[in-house]
Amino acid sequence: MDAWLSNPFVHGLVYGVVVVTALMTVTAWSIWFERKFAGRMQSRTGPTLVGPYGLLQPLADALKLLQKEDIVPKDADRVLFNVAPPLTVLFALGAAAVVPWGPEQIAADLDVGVLFILAMGGMVVFPVWIAGWASNNKYALLGGMRSVAQGISYEIPLVMAALVPVVLCGSMSVSDIVRFQLEHGWLIYSAPVVGFLAFLLFFLASLAEANRIPFDIPEAESELVAGVTTEYTGMKFGLFYLAEYLHTLVISAVASALFLGGWGGIGGLAPGLHWMVLKTLLLFGAIFWIRWTLLRFRADQLMTLCWKYLVPGGLALVMAAAAWVHWGAFAGTTATPAPAPAEQGAR
Amino acid sequence: MLETYLPMLFIFVIALTIGAVMFFGGQLIGPKNPTPEKMMPFECGNDSQGTAGVRLNVKFYLTAILFVVFDIEVVFIYPWAALFKSLGWTGFATMLAFIAALLIALAYCWKKGALEWES
Numbered sequence: 001m002d003a004w005l006s007n008p009f010v011h012g013l014v015y016g017v018v019v020v021t022a023l024m025t026v027t028a029w030s031i032w033f034e035r036k037f038a039g040r041m042q043s044r045t046g047p048t049l050v051g052p053y054g055l056l057q058p059l060a061d062a063l064k065l066l067q068k069e070d071i072v073p074k075d076a077d078r079v080l081f082n083v084a085p086p087l088t089v090l091f092a093l094g095a096a097a098v099v100p101w102g103p104e105q106i107a108a109d110l111d112v113g114v115l116f117i118l119a120m121g122g123m124v125v126f127p128v129w130i131a132g133w134a135s136n137n138k139y140a141l142l143g144g145m146r147s148v149a150q151g152i153s154y155e156i157p158l159v160m161a162a163l164v165p166v167v168l169c170g171s172m173s174v175s176d177i178v179r180f181q182l183e184h185g186w187l188i189y190s191a192p193v194v195g196f197l198a199f200l201l202f203f204l205a206s207l208a209e210a211n212r213i214p215f216d217i218p219e220a221e222s223e224l225v226a227g228v229t230t231e232y233t234g235m236k237f238g239l240f241y242l243a244e245y246l247h248t249l250v251i252s253a254v255a256s257a258l259f260l261g262g263w264g265g266i267g268g269l270a271p272g273l274h275w276m277v278l279k280t281l282l283l284f285g286a287i288f289w290i291r292w293t294l295l296r297f298r299a300d301q302l303m304t305l306c307w308k309y310l311v312p313g314g315l316a317l318v319m320a321a322a323a324w325v326h327w328g329a330f331a332g333t334t335a336t337p338a339p340a341p342a343e344q345g346a347r
Numbered sequence: 348m349l350e351t352y353l354p355m356l357f358i359f360v361i362a363l364t365i366g367a368v369m370f371f372g373g374q375l376i377g378p379k380n381p382t383p384e385k386m387m388p389f390e391c392g393n394d395s396q397g398t399a400g401v402r403l404n405v406k407f408y409l410t411a412i413l414f415v416v417f418d419i420e421v422v423f424i425y426p427w428a429a430l431f432k433s434l435g436w437t438g439f440a441t442m443l444a445f446i447a448a449l450l451i452a453l454a455y456c457w458k459k460g461a462l463e464w465e466s
Contacts, residue, residue, distance in 0.1 A: 008350035016357030024365070066369075069377045074386040086366025093362040097355040107354035115425060137388040138401050149407050152414040159421045166428040230389055235373025239366060300464035303410070307462040311417065312453060315446050318424065322431060326439050 015107040019096055027245045028058040030284065037285075038292045061238075068234035073136060076231065080134035085232065085239035087127035092246040095120035099253045100175040102263045102273035113174035114162050117254055121158065121209055124247060125151035128228050131240075135231040143227025146299055151209055153306045158205035160314030164191075164198035165258045167321040174254075178262030186261035194320045199259040201314055203283075206251040208306070211244060212287055216296055252283035409461050420449055 004010060032047065032055060039046025047054030072078055098113040100106040110116055125148050132144015166172055168191055169180040181187055187195040208215035224230070229240050256262065256279035263272030297305070388395045424442070431438055456462060 008353050012350070012353030012355075012357045015354040016361050019354075020358060020361045020365070066373050066376050067378075068373070069380060070374050071381070071385055073388055074383075075388070082370070086363060086370055089366040090359060090362045093358060094355075097358045107358065108351055110351060115422075135388075138390070141401065142403075145403055145407050149410045152418070153410060156414065156417050156421060159418065163421070163424055163428050166425065167431055170429060170432045172425065172429050225389065225391065234377050235369050238373075239369055242369075303464045304462070307413075307453075308457070312450065315450060315453075318428075319443065319446055322439060322442060325431060 012107075019101075019107050020093060023093065023096055023246060023249060024242075026281075027242060027249055028062075029055075030245055030249065030288075031061070032057050033285075034288045034291075037288055041292050065235050065238040070236065071231070071233045073231050075136045077134040077136070080130050081231075082236075084127040084131035084134065085236040085243075087130070088124065088243035089239055089246065091120055091123040091127065092243040092250060094123070095254065096250050098174055099250070100178055100257055100262055101253075101276050102271065105273055106175055109175050110173065112172050114166055114172045114177075114258070117174070118155075118159055118162060121206075121247075121251070122151075122155050124209065124243075131232070132228040135228070137231050139225045140228050140230045143224045143230070146224075147211065147228060150211075150215065150302060150306075153303060154205045154208035154215070154310075157201055157306060157310040157314045158209060160311075160318055161198050161202035161205060162258065163318050164194060164321045167318065167325060168195070170325075174257050174262075178257055178264065181261045182264045186259065186264070188259045191321065191324050194317060194324050195259065197313075198317055198321070199255065201310060201317065202255055202259065205310065206255065207287065207290070208302070210247040210251055212248060212291060215302060248287055249280070249284055252287065253280040256280050256283055406464060413456060413461060416452070417449070420445075 035057065036046035036054065038044075047057040050056040050060045072081055095117045097108045098106070098110050098116050100109070128147045128151070129144050132140045132142075132147065135141070165177050165187055168187060169177045171177060171180070177187075181190070184190050188199050189195065229237055232240060253276070256276065260279050260283075261275075262279075263276040265272065265275035390396070424445070427434070427438065427442055431442075434441075
């Protein structure tokens with residue numbers, strides 16, 4: 001059985017199917033959760049009719065979207081218009097490949113995992129811009145422009161925030177970073193101020209890149225109809241919607257792996273996988289909480305916040321992390337190298 | 348070594364398949380009843396005015412250039428970060444100088460007004 005599982009093709013296929021299925025399922029029911037949560041926050045009940053507690057609502061939503069007419073505007077660029085929605089899902093899911101869900105549950109344990117995550121996150125602006133351009137609609141174009149400006153601006157603080165764990169742990173592999181935290185404590189408190197600020201910066205910049213409130217300028221329904229999704233109907237709109245939630249889920253997982261100790265838990269209460277899932281879902285829930293609590297920034301406030309505060313702040317943070325390593329507690333320590341493949345069973 | 352990347356390939360293929368299934372599913376099941384009004388660009392119910400190629404603020408272009416400069420510079424820091432612990436004082440001083448140069452560049456852009464979005 002083990003020999004059969006360690007065949008790279010079988011391993012790849014199994015991990016691919018499991019990771020994608022799990023993420024899609026969680027995403028579908030997170031939409032139910034968000035509606036219920038928002039309802040409770042506003043003294044409503046949220047969905048109640050479809051199934052017990054409205055639990056079948058995501059399925060009903062998907063069925064409804066499937067039955068809607070698929071409209072491509074007359075002057076739109078047909079090919080690009082149709083290519084954009086599946087691409088958003090692809091890039092949103094892509095980064096999940098290198099997230100370590102547990103000590104042995106890593107789909108692809110890359111040496112440059114952090115860089116791969118950032119690259120995938122950066123790619124998300126392409127389909128959004130393609131959609132904005134191909135729609136041949138003023139509002140979609142403006143939404144696409146704003147979305148790209150925001151996405152690439154916040155990419156810089158994001159890259160800087162992700163640099164801090166790399167500096168502190170001396171490795172770009174996500175699983176090495178988690179293993180380092182198991183030894184020295186979660187980065188959010190083991191490098192007191194630096195780790196916490198880096199986590200905040202990473203979280204903020206990720207929110208901005210995933211276009212979540214308070215950074216959802218690209219859709220800004222009060223100004224731009226619906227931004228890039230203005231001309232999309234039925235399941236194509238559904239794909240954009242799905243990709244946004246997938247992206248949010250994946251960045252929660254990445255943030256918990258980089259700063260919150262990944263699969264490390266308190267004592268031996270539960271297997272590592274459970275802790276990782278718990279942390280990811282808590283962060284994911286916190287993003288919903290933020291969404292239903294805060295308002296939206298103005299486009300110019302957003303860019304000012306990024307370039308005038310977060311970029312210089314991020315640079316200072318990187319140097320602070322380097323100084324912490326140079327003089328502080330982690331001096332001379334390096335991340336424990338991954339155990340030899342034979343010890344890890346089916347990898 | 349290359350087989351490390353296989354799960355990634357499978358995830359890409361599965362993600363694209365899901366996208367394609369949902370996409371073509373919607374096209375198969377949904378009704379097809381195009382009318383000239385439906386095919387027009389959506390502008391809140393009014394007839395479309397002019398072309399979609401509206402003039403855009405030059406700030407977007409500036410932001411793109413700033414992004415190229417700063418993002419590439421920051422990515423240069425990654426190899427240094429991974430090796431930092433074995434570089435000692437030299438590594439620390441070198442990066443201090445590099446980041447100082449980046450901050451000067453940022454200050455220059457700021458002074459020139461490239462970061463102003465209010466006006």
